[in-house]
Amino acid sequence: MLIPCPHCGPRDLGEFTYGGDATKDRPDPDRATAEDWNDYVFHRDNPRGRHAEYWHHGQGCRLWLKVTRDTVTHKIEGAETVGPAKREGTPS
Amino acid sequence: MARYSVFSLLGNALTGNRKWERVWRSPAPKPAYDVIVIGGGGHGLATAYYLAKNHGITNVAVLEKGWLGGGNIGRNTTIVRSNYMLPANAHFYEHSMKLWEGLSRDLNYNVMFSQRGVLNLAHTPSQMDAYARRGNSMRLHGIDAELLDRDQVAKYAPGIDMSQNTRFPVAGGLLQPRAGTARHDAVAWGYAYGADRQGVDLIENCEVTGFIRENGAIVGVETSRGTIRAGKVGVAVAGNTSVVLQKAGLSNIPIESHVLQAFVSESLKPLIDGVVTYGAGHLYVSQSDKGSLVFGGDIDGYNSYAQRGNLPIVKHVAAAAVTLFPNLARLRLLRSWGGIMDMSMDGSPIICKGPMPGLYINAGWCYGGFKATPASGWCFASTIANDAPHELNAAFTLERFAQGRVIDERGAGPRPELH
Numbered sequence: 001m002l003i004p005c006p007h008c009g010p011r012d013l014g015e016f017t018y019g020g021d022a023t024k025d026r027p028d029p030d031r032a033t034a035e036d037w038n039d040y041v042f043h044r045d046n047p048r049g050r051h052a053e054y055w056h057h058g059q060g061c062r063l064w065l066k067v068t069r070d071t072v073t074h075k076i077e078g079a080e081t082v083g084p085a086k087r088e089g090t091p092s
Numbered sequence: 093m094a095r096y097s098v099f100s101l102l103g104n105a106l107t108g109n110r111k112w113e114r115v116w117r118s119p120a121p122k123p124a125y126d127v128i129v130i131g132g133g134g135h136g137l138a139t140a141y142y143l144a145k146n147h148g149i150t151n152v153a154v155l156e157k158g159w160l161g162g163g164n165i166g167r168n169t170t171i172v173r174s175n176y177m178l179p180a181n182a183h184f185y186e187h188s189m190k191l192w193e194g195l196s197r198d199l200n201y202n203v204m205f206s207q208r209g210v211l212n213l214a215h216t217p218s219q220m221d222a223y224a225r226r227g228n229s230m231r232l233h234g235i236d237a238e239l240l241d242r243d244q245v246a247k248y249a250p251g252i253d254m255s256q257n258t259r260f261p262v263a264g265g266l267l268q269p270r271a272g273t274a275r276h277d278a279v280a281w282g283y284a285y286g287a288d289r290q291g292v293d294l295i296e297n298c299e300v301t302g303f304i305r306e307n308g309a310i311v312g313v314e315t316s317r318g319t320i321r322a323g324k325v326g327v328a329v330a331g332n333t334s335v336v337l338q339k340a341g342l343s344n345i346p347i348e349s350h351v352l353q354a355f356v357s358e359s360l361k362p363l364i365d366g367v368v369t370y371g372a373g374h375l376y377v378s379q380s381d382k383g384s385l386v387f388g389g390d391i392d393g394y395n396s397y398a399q400r401g402n403l404p405i406v407k408h409v410a411a412a413a414v415t416l417f418p419n420l421a422r423l424r425l426l427r428s429w430g431g432i433m434d435m436s437m438d439g440s441p442i443i444c445k446g447p448m449p450g451l452y453i454n455a456g457w458c459y460g461g462f463k464a465t466p467a468s469g470w471c472f473a474s475t476i477a478n479d480a481p482h483e484l485n486a487a488f489t490l491e492r493f494a495q496g497r498v499i500d501e502r503g504a505g506p507r508p509e510l511h
Contacts, residue, residue, distance in 0.1 A: 012404070013402055013404055014404040018393050018509055020348075020395075020507070020508075020509070021348075021395075034494075035494075038493065038494040039344060041493075042437045043344040043345065043346060044334070044345070044346070044347065044348050045343065046335075046345065046347055046348050046395065047334075048332070048334075048335050048349075051395050053395065071349070071395050071397045072397045072398055074396065
Protein backbone atom coordinates (compact mmCIF):
# COMPACT_ATOMS: atom_id res chain seq x y z
CA MET A 1 0.00 0.00 0.00
CA LEU A 2 1.41 3.40 -1.02
CA ILE A 3 0.07 6.44 0.78
CA PRO A 4 0.17 9.64 -1.31
CA CYS A 5 1.65 12.11 1.18
CA PRO A 6 0.93 15.67 -0.04
CA HIS A 7 4.39 16.64 1.14
CA CYS A 8 6.59 13.69 0.17
CA GLY A 9 4.69 12.00 -2.66
CA PRO A 10 3.64 8.33 -2.68
CA ARG A 11 5.43 6.58 0.19
CA ASP A 12 5.48 3.02 1.55
CA LEU A 13 3.02 2.00 4.26
CA GLY A 14 5.93 1.13 6.58
CA GLU A 15 6.76 4.83 7.02
CA PHE A 16 3.36 5.59 8.55
CA THR A 17 1.58 4.95 11.84
CA TYR A 18 -2.16 4.50 11.88
CA GLY A 19 -4.26 7.03 13.77
CA GLY A 20 -7.74 5.59 13.23
CA ASP A 21 -11.15 7.03 12.45
CA ALA A 22 -10.96 10.66 11.28
CA THR A 23 -14.68 11.34 11.44
CA LYS A 24 -14.83 11.79 15.21
CA ASP A 25 -14.32 15.29 16.55
CA ARG A 26 -13.05 15.68 20.09
CA PRO A 27 -15.93 16.97 22.22
CA ASP A 28 -15.75 20.42 23.76
CA PRO A 29 -14.66 19.66 27.37
CA ASP A 30 -16.76 22.55 28.72
CA ARG A 31 -19.99 21.30 27.20
CA ALA A 32 -19.60 17.57 26.57
CA THR A 33 -21.74 15.07 28.45
CA ALA A 34 -20.57 11.62 29.53
CA GLU A 35 -22.48 10.24 26.56
CA ASP A 36 -20.56 12.51 24.16
CA TRP A 37 -17.25 11.23 25.56
CA ASN A 38 -18.41 7.63 25.40
CA ASP A 39 -19.32 8.10 21.75
CA TYR A 40 -16.01 9.80 20.95
CA VAL A 41 -13.81 7.29 22.75
CA PHE A 42 -15.50 3.96 22.04
CA HIS A 43 -17.88 4.10 19.07
CA ARG A 44 -16.82 3.62 15.46
CA ASP A 45 -18.75 3.60 12.19
CA ASN A 46 -16.41 0.88 10.90
CA PRO A 47 -17.69 1.08 7.31
CA ARG A 48 -17.13 -1.60 4.71
CA GLY A 49 -15.97 0.71 1.91
CA ARG A 50 -15.02 4.38 2.06
CA HIS A 51 -13.22 5.30 5.29
CA ALA A 52 -11.68 8.57 6.47
CA GLU A 53 -8.69 7.89 8.70
CA TYR A 54 -5.60 9.52 10.20
CA TRP A 55 -2.05 8.43 9.37
CA HIS A 56 1.14 9.89 10.84
CA HIS A 57 4.07 10.11 8.44
CA GLY A 58 6.57 9.47 11.23
CA GLN A 59 9.43 8.41 8.99
CA GLY A 60 8.89 11.19 6.46
CA CYS A 61 7.61 14.72 6.92
CA ARG A 62 6.24 13.81 10.38
CA LEU A 63 2.87 15.40 9.57
CA TRP A 64 -0.53 13.99 10.34
CA LEU A 65 -2.58 13.14 7.25
CA LYS A 66 -6.28 12.57 6.72
CA VAL A 67 -6.54 9.75 4.17
CA THR A 68 -9.67 8.52 2.41
CA ARG A 69 -9.31 4.81 1.69
CA ASP A 70 -11.58 1.91 0.70
CA THR A 71 -11.48 -0.78 3.40
CA VAL A 72 -12.32 -3.56 0.92
CA THR A 73 -9.97 -2.74 -1.97
CA HIS A 74 -7.40 -0.73 0.07
CA LYS A 75 -7.53 1.84 -2.75
CA ILE A 76 -6.68 5.36 -1.58
CA GLU A 77 -8.76 8.26 -2.91
CA GLY A 78 -6.66 11.03 -1.49
CA ALA A 79 -4.75 12.44 1.44
CA GLU A 80 -4.49 15.90 2.99
CA THR A 81 -2.50 17.32 5.85
CA VAL A 82 -4.33 18.22 9.04
CA GLY A 83 -3.57 20.13 12.21
CA PRO A 84 -1.18 23.08 12.60
CA ALA A 85 0.73 22.26 9.39
CA LYS A 86 -2.42 22.81 7.42
CA ARG A 87 -3.03 26.18 9.03
CA GLU A 88 0.49 27.33 8.19
CA GLY A 89 -0.28 26.80 4.54
CA THR A 90 1.89 23.79 3.72
CA PRO A 91 0.75 21.89 0.64
CA SER A 92 -2.35 19.79 1.11
CA MET B 93 -26.94 -39.75 10.02
CA ALA B 94 -24.73 -42.58 11.16
CA ARG B 95 -22.42 -42.12 14.10
CA TYR B 96 -18.71 -42.41 13.45
CA SER B 97 -17.00 -45.34 15.13
CA VAL B 98 -14.24 -47.79 14.50
CA PHE B 99 -16.88 -50.10 13.00
CA SER B 100 -18.17 -47.45 10.55
CA LEU B 101 -14.55 -46.77 9.53
CA LEU B 102 -13.84 -50.46 8.99
CA GLY B 103 -17.12 -51.07 7.17
CA ASN B 104 -16.56 -48.17 4.80
CA ALA B 105 -12.93 -49.12 4.25
CA LEU B 106 -14.01 -52.59 3.19
CA THR B 107 -16.57 -51.16 0.73
CA GLY B 108 -14.04 -48.82 -0.88
CA ASN B 109 -15.25 -45.67 0.93
CA ARG B 110 -18.12 -45.33 -1.56
CA LYS B 111 -20.96 -45.45 0.96
CA TRP B 112 -20.20 -42.52 3.26
CA GLU B 113 -23.28 -40.35 3.74
CA ARG B 114 -23.24 -36.56 3.49
CA VAL B 115 -22.14 -35.20 6.84
CA TRP B 116 -25.00 -32.67 7.02
CA ARG B 117 -28.19 -32.00 5.05
CA SER B 118 -28.64 -29.01 2.77
CA PRO B 119 -32.22 -27.93 3.52
CA ALA B 120 -34.18 -25.04 2.00
CA PRO B 121 -35.09 -22.40 4.58
CA LYS B 122 -38.45 -22.82 6.33
CA PRO B 123 -40.68 -19.71 6.68
CA ALA B 124 -40.08 -19.52 10.43
CA TYR B 125 -37.87 -20.86 13.21
CA ASP B 126 -37.70 -20.50 16.98
CA VAL B 127 -34.15 -19.19 16.72
CA ILE B 128 -32.06 -17.94 13.81
CA VAL B 129 -28.29 -17.75 14.20
CA ILE B 130 -26.65 -15.49 11.61
CA GLY B 131 -23.18 -16.72 10.74
CA GLY B 132 -22.19 -20.32 9.93
CA GLY B 133 -18.70 -20.10 11.35
CA GLY B 134 -17.36 -21.78 14.46
CA HIS B 135 -19.26 -19.61 16.93
CA GLY B 136 -22.58 -19.72 15.05
CA LEU B 137 -22.44 -23.50 14.56
CA ALA B 138 -21.40 -24.05 18.19
CA THR B 139 -24.30 -21.84 19.30
CA ALA B 140 -26.76 -23.93 17.28
CA TYR B 141 -25.24 -27.14 18.64
CA TYR B 142 -25.54 -26.06 22.29
CA LEU B 143 -29.04 -24.60 21.75
CA ALA B 144 -30.12 -28.08 20.72
CA LYS B 145 -27.99 -30.09 23.15
CA ASN B 146 -28.20 -28.01 26.35
CA HIS B 147 -31.53 -26.27 25.95
CA GLY B 148 -33.60 -28.62 23.75
CA ILE B 149 -34.22 -25.89 21.16
CA THR B 150 -33.92 -27.69 17.83
CA ASN B 151 -36.13 -25.56 15.57
CA VAL B 152 -33.08 -23.51 14.69
CA ALA B 153 -31.55 -22.23 11.45
CA VAL B 154 -27.95 -21.16 10.93
CA LEU B 155 -27.75 -18.69 8.03
CA GLU B 156 -24.40 -18.41 6.26
CA LYS B 157 -23.75 -16.03 3.36
CA GLY B 158 -20.96 -18.21 1.93
CA TRP B 159 -20.08 -21.74 2.92
CA LEU B 160 -19.87 -23.22 6.41
CA GLY B 161 -16.58 -22.50 8.13
CA GLY B 162 -15.29 -20.20 5.38
CA GLY B 163 -14.47 -17.27 7.62
CA ASN B 164 -12.16 -16.97 10.58
CA ILE B 165 -12.69 -20.55 11.82
CA GLY B 166 -10.82 -21.63 8.68
CA ARG B 167 -8.25 -18.82 8.78
CA ASN B 168 -6.70 -18.92 12.25
CA THR B 169 -3.49 -20.44 13.56
CA THR B 170 -5.39 -23.14 15.53
CA ILE B 171 -4.12 -22.20 18.99
CA VAL B 172 -6.15 -23.07 22.08
CA ARG B 173 -5.19 -21.63 25.48
CA SER B 174 -6.72 -20.13 28.61
CA ASN B 175 -3.79 -18.14 30.00
CA TYR B 176 -5.75 -15.01 30.90
CA MET B 177 -5.32 -12.93 34.01
CA LEU B 178 -8.51 -10.89 34.51
CA PRO B 179 -11.25 -12.89 36.27
CA ALA B 180 -13.97 -12.54 33.60
CA ASN B 181 -11.64 -13.75 30.85
CA ALA B 182 -9.94 -16.42 32.97
CA HIS B 183 -13.22 -18.13 33.95
CA PHE B 184 -14.65 -17.89 30.44
CA TYR B 185 -11.60 -19.24 28.60
CA GLU B 186 -11.01 -21.96 31.19
CA HIS B 187 -14.60 -23.10 30.66
CA SER B 188 -13.74 -23.21 26.97
CA MET B 189 -10.62 -25.28 27.72
CA LYS B 190 -12.70 -27.79 29.67
CA LEU B 191 -15.14 -28.09 26.75
CA TRP B 192 -12.18 -28.57 24.36
CA GLU B 193 -10.91 -31.43 26.51
CA GLY B 194 -14.07 -33.46 25.87
CA LEU B 195 -15.03 -32.02 22.50
CA SER B 196 -14.14 -34.83 20.09
CA ARG B 197 -16.07 -37.33 22.20
CA ASP B 198 -18.97 -34.95 22.72
CA LEU B 199 -19.30 -34.22 18.99
CA ASN B 200 -18.46 -37.76 17.84
CA TYR B 201 -16.07 -35.97 15.48
CA ASN B 202 -12.30 -35.82 15.80
CA VAL B 203 -11.25 -32.18 16.20
CA MET B 204 -7.64 -33.36 16.72
CA PHE B 205 -7.26 -31.37 19.93
CA SER B 206 -3.63 -31.73 20.95
CA GLN B 207 -2.59 -30.46 24.38
CA ARG B 208 1.00 -29.87 23.41
CA GLY B 209 1.46 -26.76 25.56
CA VAL B 210 1.75 -23.05 24.87
CA LEU B 211 4.95 -21.31 25.96
CA ASN B 212 5.05 -17.49 26.16
CA LEU B 213 8.68 -16.35 26.20
CA ALA B 214 9.98 -13.54 28.40
CA HIS B 215 13.07 -11.53 27.53
CA THR B 216 13.50 -9.17 30.49
CA PRO B 217 13.35 -9.54 34.28
CA SER B 218 10.25 -7.30 34.35
CA GLN B 219 8.55 -9.54 31.79
CA MET B 220 9.36 -12.52 34.02
CA ASP B 221 7.76 -10.67 36.94
CA ALA B 222 4.68 -9.97 34.84
CA TYR B 223 4.47 -13.64 33.81
CA ALA B 224 4.91 -14.76 37.43
CA ARG B 225 1.99 -12.53 38.32
CA ARG B 226 -0.10 -13.82 35.43
CA GLY B 227 0.80 -17.43 36.28
CA ASN B 228 -0.16 -16.90 39.94
CA SER B 229 -3.42 -15.31 38.89
CA MET B 230 -4.14 -18.26 36.59
CA ARG B 231 -3.35 -20.80 39.32
CA LEU B 232 -5.64 -18.98 41.76
CA HIS B 233 -8.37 -19.36 39.13
CA GLY B 234 -7.63 -23.10 38.94
CA ILE B 235 -5.79 -22.91 35.61
CA ASP B 236 -2.48 -24.69 35.07
CA ALA B 237 0.62 -22.50 34.64
CA GLU B 238 4.34 -23.09 35.06
CA LEU B 239 7.08 -20.48 35.11
CA LEU B 240 10.14 -21.77 33.23
CA ASP B 241 13.68 -20.49 33.59
CA ARG B 242 16.19 -20.27 30.72
CA ASP B 243 17.37 -23.86 31.03
CA GLN B 244 13.84 -25.21 31.09
CA VAL B 245 12.95 -23.16 27.98
CA ALA B 246 16.03 -24.48 26.15
CA LYS B 247 14.95 -28.02 26.98
CA TYR B 248 11.30 -27.44 26.03
CA ALA B 249 11.98 -25.88 22.61
CA PRO B 250 15.49 -26.81 21.42
CA GLY B 251 15.40 -24.73 18.22
CA ILE B 252 15.20 -21.38 20.01
CA ASP B 253 18.21 -19.07 19.88
CA MET B 254 19.23 -19.15 23.56
CA SER B 255 22.48 -17.23 23.12
CA GLN B 256 23.16 -14.08 25.14
CA ASN B 257 24.34 -12.29 22.00
CA THR B 258 20.88 -11.64 20.58
CA ARG B 259 19.24 -8.29 21.03
CA PHE B 260 16.57 -9.75 23.32
CA PRO B 261 18.01 -12.85 25.04
CA VAL B 262 15.42 -15.28 26.38
CA ALA B 263 14.99 -14.91 30.14
CA GLY B 264 12.40 -17.63 30.65
CA GLY B 265 8.75 -18.15 29.94
CA LEU B 266 5.26 -19.01 31.12
CA LEU B 267 4.01 -22.42 30.03
CA GLN B 268 0.42 -23.59 30.01
CA PRO B 269 0.80 -27.37 29.57
CA ARG B 270 -2.93 -28.02 28.92
CA ALA B 271 -3.03 -25.53 26.06
CA GLY B 272 -2.30 -26.59 22.50
CA THR B 273 -3.81 -26.73 19.05
CA ALA B 274 -6.86 -28.19 17.32
CA ARG B 275 -7.72 -28.88 13.69
CA HIS B 276 -9.61 -25.67 12.92
CA ASP B 277 -11.79 -26.86 10.00
CA ALA B 278 -12.75 -30.00 11.90
CA VAL B 279 -14.14 -27.82 14.68
CA ALA B 280 -16.54 -26.14 12.25
CA TRP B 281 -17.41 -29.45 10.60
CA GLY B 282 -17.83 -31.21 13.94
CA TYR B 283 -20.23 -28.59 15.27
CA ALA B 284 -22.09 -28.56 11.93
CA TYR B 285 -22.42 -32.37 12.08
CA GLY B 286 -23.51 -32.25 15.71
CA ALA B 287 -26.06 -29.49 15.11
CA ASP B 288 -27.47 -31.08 11.96
CA ARG B 289 -27.89 -34.44 13.70
CA GLN B 290 -30.14 -32.74 16.27
CA GLY B 291 -32.34 -31.19 13.59
CA VAL B 292 -30.79 -27.75 13.11
CA ASP B 293 -31.09 -26.44 9.53
CA LEU B 294 -27.71 -25.25 8.19
CA ILE B 295 -28.46 -22.91 5.29
CA GLU B 296 -25.56 -21.84 3.10
CA ASN B 297 -25.46 -19.13 0.42
CA CYS B 298 -28.05 -17.24 2.43
CA GLU B 299 -27.00 -13.66 3.09
CA VAL B 300 -28.97 -11.58 5.57
CA THR B 301 -29.97 -8.32 3.87
CA GLY B 302 -32.19 -6.84 6.56
CA PHE B 303 -34.05 -7.35 9.82
CA ILE B 304 -37.81 -7.44 10.33
CA ARG B 305 -38.93 -5.25 13.21
CA GLU B 306 -42.38 -5.27 14.77
CA ASN B 307 -43.21 -3.04 17.76
CA GLY B 308 -39.52 -2.39 18.27
CA ALA B 309 -38.62 -6.09 18.46
CA ILE B 310 -36.62 -8.13 15.96
CA VAL B 311 -38.91 -10.87 14.63
CA GLY B 312 -37.00 -12.22 11.65
CA VAL B 313 -34.65 -11.46 8.80
CA GLU B 314 -34.75 -10.69 5.09
CA THR B 315 -32.28 -12.84 3.23
CA SER B 316 -31.07 -13.54 -0.28
CA ARG B 317 -33.23 -16.70 -0.03
CA GLY B 318 -36.39 -14.97 1.16
CA THR B 319 -37.97 -13.79 4.38
CA ILE B 320 -37.46 -15.96 7.45
CA ARG B 321 -39.23 -15.18 10.71
CA ALA B 322 -37.93 -16.15 14.13
CA GLY B 323 -38.68 -15.67 17.79
CA LYS B 324 -35.05 -14.79 18.45
CA VAL B 325 -32.16 -13.78 16.20
CA GLY B 326 -28.53 -14.23 17.26
CA VAL B 327 -25.74 -12.50 15.38
CA ALA B 328 -22.36 -14.29 15.34
CA VAL B 329 -20.58 -12.76 12.37
CA ALA B 330 -17.27 -11.59 13.81
CA GLY B 331 -15.41 -9.51 11.24
CA ASN B 332 -18.68 -8.19 9.82
CA THR B 333 -20.52 -7.31 13.04
CA SER B 334 -20.73 -3.59 12.26
CA VAL B 335 -22.09 -4.29 8.75
CA VAL B 336 -24.77 -6.73 9.92
CA LEU B 337 -25.85 -4.73 12.98
CA GLN B 338 -26.13 -1.62 10.80
CA LYS B 339 -28.95 -3.43 8.98
CA ALA B 340 -30.74 -3.65 12.35
CA GLY B 341 -30.29 0.09 12.80
CA LEU B 342 -27.38 -0.13 15.26
CA SER B 343 -24.50 2.09 14.25
CA ASN B 344 -22.63 2.91 17.45
CA ILE B 345 -20.75 -0.34 17.95
CA PRO B 346 -17.42 -0.37 19.84
CA ILE B 347 -15.69 -2.41 17.13
CA GLU B 348 -13.24 -1.87 14.29
CA SER B 349 -12.60 -4.50 11.61
CA HIS B 350 -8.91 -5.23 11.02
CA VAL B 351 -7.05 -7.75 8.89
CA LEU B 352 -4.81 -10.36 10.53
CA GLN B 353 -2.50 -12.46 8.37
CA ALA B 354 -1.41 -16.05 8.93
CA PHE B 355 1.34 -18.07 7.30
CA VAL B 356 2.22 -21.66 6.52
CA SER B 357 5.68 -22.87 5.57
CA GLU B 358 6.79 -25.91 3.63
CA SER B 359 6.90 -29.14 5.64
CA LEU B 360 9.76 -29.91 8.00
CA LYS B 361 10.70 -32.84 10.18
CA PRO B 362 9.51 -32.34 13.80
CA LEU B 363 11.12 -29.14 15.08
CA ILE B 364 8.70 -27.32 17.38
CA ASP B 365 6.83 -29.53 19.79
CA GLY B 366 4.37 -27.09 21.36
CA VAL B 367 3.26 -23.57 20.57
CA VAL B 368 5.90 -20.90 21.18
CA THR B 369 5.30 -17.16 21.32
CA TYR B 370 8.01 -14.53 21.09
CA GLY B 371 7.90 -11.95 23.86
CA ALA B 372 10.04 -9.17 22.39
CA GLY B 373 7.91 -8.83 19.28
CA HIS B 374 4.72 -10.54 18.25
CA LEU B 375 4.94 -14.05 16.89
CA TYR B 376 3.21 -17.34 17.64
CA VAL B 377 4.37 -20.48 15.93
CA SER B 378 3.50 -24.16 16.02
CA GLN B 379 4.06 -27.12 13.74
CA SER B 380 1.11 -28.84 12.10
CA ASP B 381 0.73 -32.59 11.88
CA LYS B 382 1.83 -32.33 8.23
CA GLY B 383 5.07 -30.71 9.35
CA SER B 384 4.36 -27.17 8.18
CA LEU B 385 5.08 -24.33 10.53
CA VAL B 386 1.90 -22.34 11.16
CA PHE B 387 2.55 -18.85 12.41
CA GLY B 388 1.27 -15.32 12.70
CA GLY B 389 1.94 -12.03 14.41
CA ASP B 390 0.42 -8.58 14.61
CA ILE B 391 -2.65 -7.40 12.77
CA ASP B 392 -1.84 -5.12 9.85
CA GLY B 393 -3.09 -2.26 12.01
CA TYR B 394 -5.62 -0.36 9.92
CA ASN B 395 -9.34 -0.82 9.25
CA SER B 396 -9.88 -3.47 6.60
CA TYR B 397 -12.55 -5.80 5.26
CA ALA B 398 -10.16 -7.31 2.69
CA GLN B 399 -9.21 -10.89 3.54
CA ARG B 400 -5.62 -10.23 2.54
CA GLY B 401 -2.90 -8.08 4.05
CA ASN B 402 0.14 -6.07 3.08
CA LEU B 403 3.83 -6.97 2.77
CA PRO B 404 5.36 -4.99 5.68
CA ILE B 405 3.65 -7.35 8.15
CA VAL B 406 4.84 -10.40 6.23
CA LYS B 407 8.41 -9.15 6.61
CA HIS B 408 7.85 -8.18 10.24
CA VAL B 409 6.47 -11.60 11.23
CA ALA B 410 9.10 -13.51 9.22
CA ALA B 411 11.84 -11.44 10.86
CA ALA B 412 10.52 -12.33 14.32
CA ALA B 413 10.37 -16.03 13.36
CA VAL B 414 13.98 -16.04 12.17
CA THR B 415 15.12 -14.08 15.22
CA LEU B 416 13.62 -16.69 17.51
CA PHE B 417 14.48 -19.75 15.41
CA PRO B 418 17.58 -18.83 13.35
CA ASN B 419 17.49 -22.22 11.61
CA LEU B 420 14.31 -21.15 9.80
CA ALA B 421 16.17 -18.53 7.75
CA ARG B 422 16.10 -20.55 4.55
CA LEU B 423 12.59 -21.93 5.04
CA ARG B 424 10.15 -21.09 2.27
CA LEU B 425 6.66 -19.80 2.82
CA LEU B 426 3.92 -21.85 1.17
CA ARG B 427 0.85 -19.74 1.77
CA SER B 428 -0.36 -16.62 3.53
CA TRP B 429 -3.85 -15.29 3.92
CA GLY B 430 -5.88 -12.80 5.91
CA GLY B 431 -8.97 -12.91 8.11
CA ILE B 432 -11.11 -10.04 9.32
CA MET B 433 -11.02 -9.52 13.08
CA ASP B 434 -13.70 -7.83 15.15
CA MET B 435 -11.34 -5.67 17.20
CA SER B 436 -13.23 -4.45 20.25
CA MET B 437 -12.23 -1.36 22.19
CA ASP B 438 -10.82 -3.28 25.18
CA GLY B 439 -9.65 -6.48 23.51
CA SER B 440 -12.40 -8.58 25.12
CA PRO B 441 -15.50 -10.07 23.49
CA ILE B 442 -19.17 -9.13 23.59
CA ILE B 443 -21.81 -11.82 24.25
CA CYS B 444 -25.06 -10.22 25.31
CA LYS B 445 -28.69 -9.40 24.66
CA GLY B 446 -29.06 -6.69 22.04
CA PRO B 447 -30.54 -3.29 22.72
CA MET B 448 -33.93 -4.40 21.33
CA PRO B 449 -35.97 -7.53 22.18
CA GLY B 450 -35.33 -10.55 19.98
CA LEU B 451 -31.74 -9.59 19.14
CA TYR B 452 -28.64 -11.22 20.63
CA ILE B 453 -25.05 -10.24 19.89
CA ASN B 454 -21.87 -12.33 19.83
CA ALA B 455 -18.94 -10.21 18.63
CA GLY B 456 -15.64 -8.49 19.35
CA TRP B 457 -13.41 -11.57 19.37
CA CYS B 458 -10.31 -9.65 18.35
CA TYR B 459 -7.90 -12.37 17.37
CA GLY B 460 -8.74 -14.79 20.13
CA GLY B 461 -11.93 -16.23 18.74
CA PHE B 462 -10.81 -19.73 17.80
CA LYS B 463 -9.97 -20.99 21.28
CA ALA B 464 -13.20 -19.44 22.53
CA THR B 465 -15.40 -21.32 20.05
CA PRO B 466 -16.88 -23.93 22.46
CA ALA B 467 -17.50 -21.53 25.37
CA SER B 468 -18.73 -18.81 23.03
CA GLY B 469 -21.38 -21.11 21.57
CA TRP B 470 -22.18 -22.52 25.00
CA CYS B 471 -22.67 -19.09 26.60
CA PHE B 472 -24.43 -17.54 23.60
CA ALA B 473 -26.87 -20.47 23.48
CA SER B 474 -27.54 -20.01 27.19
CA THR B 475 -28.06 -16.26 26.73
CA ILE B 476 -30.51 -16.82 23.85
CA ALA B 477 -32.39 -19.69 25.50
CA ASN B 478 -32.80 -17.97 28.90
CA ASP B 479 -33.06 -14.42 27.54
CA ALA B 480 -30.39 -13.55 30.11
CA PRO B 481 -26.61 -13.90 30.16
CA HIS B 482 -24.94 -16.84 31.89
CA GLU B 483 -22.63 -15.80 34.73
CA LEU B 484 -19.65 -16.77 32.56
CA ASN B 485 -20.49 -14.09 29.97
CA ALA B 486 -22.27 -11.60 32.24
CA ALA B 487 -19.30 -9.20 32.05
CA PHE B 488 -19.10 -9.26 28.25
CA THR B 489 -21.77 -6.62 27.70
CA LEU B 490 -22.10 -3.92 25.08
CA GLU B 491 -22.67 -1.34 27.81
CA ARG B 492 -19.44 -1.98 29.73
CA PHE B 493 -17.59 0.75 27.83
CA ALA B 494 -20.02 3.49 28.86
CA GLN B 495 -20.07 2.11 32.41
CA GLY B 496 -16.30 2.06 32.82
CA ARG B 497 -16.27 -1.73 33.23
CA VAL B 498 -13.84 -2.45 30.39
CA ILE B 499 -11.93 -5.76 30.47
CA ASP B 500 -8.61 -4.62 29.07
CA GLU B 501 -6.23 -7.57 29.48
CA ARG B 502 -3.39 -5.74 27.75
CA GLY B 503 -3.99 -2.28 29.20
CA ALA B 504 -3.83 -0.72 25.75
CA GLY B 505 -6.91 1.48 26.03
CA PRO B 506 -9.52 2.09 23.33
CA ARG B 507 -7.06 1.57 20.46
CA PRO B 508 -8.20 -1.59 18.66
CA GLU B 509 -5.06 -1.79 16.54
CA LEU B 510 -3.03 -2.28 19.72
CA HIS B 511 -4.96 -5.18 21.31
